[in-house]
Amino acid sequence: xTGVSQNPRHKITKRGxxxxxxxxxxxxxxxxxxxxxxxxQGPEFLTYFQNEAQLEKSRLLSDRFSAERPKGSFSTxxxxxxxxxxxxxxxxxxxxxxxxxxxxxxGTRLTVL
Amino acid sequence: xxxVTQPDIHITVSEGASLELRCNYSYGATPYLFWYVQSxxxxxxxxxxxxxxxxxxxxxxxxxxxxxRSQSSFNLRKPxxxxxxxAEYFCAVxxxxxxxLVFGAGTILRVxx
Numbered sequence: 402x403t404g405v406s407q408n409p410r411h412k413i414t415k416r417g418x419x420x421x422x423x424x425x426x427x428x429x430x431x432x433x434x435x436x437x438x439x440x441x442q443g444p445e446f447l448t449y450f451q452n453e454a455q456l457e458k459s460r461l462l463s464d465r466f467s468a469e470r471p472k473g474s475f476s477t478x479x480x481x482x483x484x485x486x487x488x489x490x491x492x493x494x495x496x497x498x499x500x501x502x503x504x505x506x507x508g509t510r511l512t513v514l
Numbered sequence: 515x516x517x518v519t520q521p522d523i524h525i526t527v528s529e530g531a532s533l534e535l536r537c538n539y540s541y542g543a544t545p546y547l548f549w550y551v552q553s554x555x556x557x558x559x560x561x562x563x564x565x566x567x568x569x570x571x572x573x574x575x576x577x578x579x580x581x582x583r584s585q586s587s588f589n590l591r592k593p594x595x596x597x598x599x600x601a602e603y604f605c606a607v608x609x610x611x612x613x614x615l616v617f618g619a620g621t622i623l624r625v626x627x
Binding site: 405432434436441442443444445446449457492494496498501502503504505506507508 | 518546550555556557558559560563565604606608611612613614615616617618619620
């Protein structure tokens, strides 16, 4: 078990560009969560999946954000037309339904110039 | 809606001294409560969790926390702090099993020798 992995670890982009992040959960974890963390704040929930179904989306997830988990394994989070306010750490977590504990990946740090 | 308050943004303690980090939550029913630690460049690591039963829970690295329903609190304690405990600590509440977490803003712990 290698834990939750996220790629890339860092992304620098220019305002208006699209970016995509990938999260690979712990194998056999059927729940996958995305959070966003800005400087000086705790993580804020964005969305979560159970298998391939997206069960909840936060109001923070504007229409520029889309997340997918097509085969119930890895997930991608895409941000279209990035804005400077999107600069943050994007965290992914996964959990086993039998154990109420979310395991977090190292995050992808996005900087929008 | 549920919320978490961590009143202390920064705390500095001497190595070997005791530690208490405060956490207050707002939720109408019995919450699921968690403490996570985040070191620079690292993902969030779960220290301990409370679901039900004994209100004093033990976690990893010598940490413990006590759930006090009457005070809506879940304070984290450690009897003797080590320099390696310097990190940021987050309290979180979950409202149902396996659901999203709501985090506090975090407390940065500094340890002085």
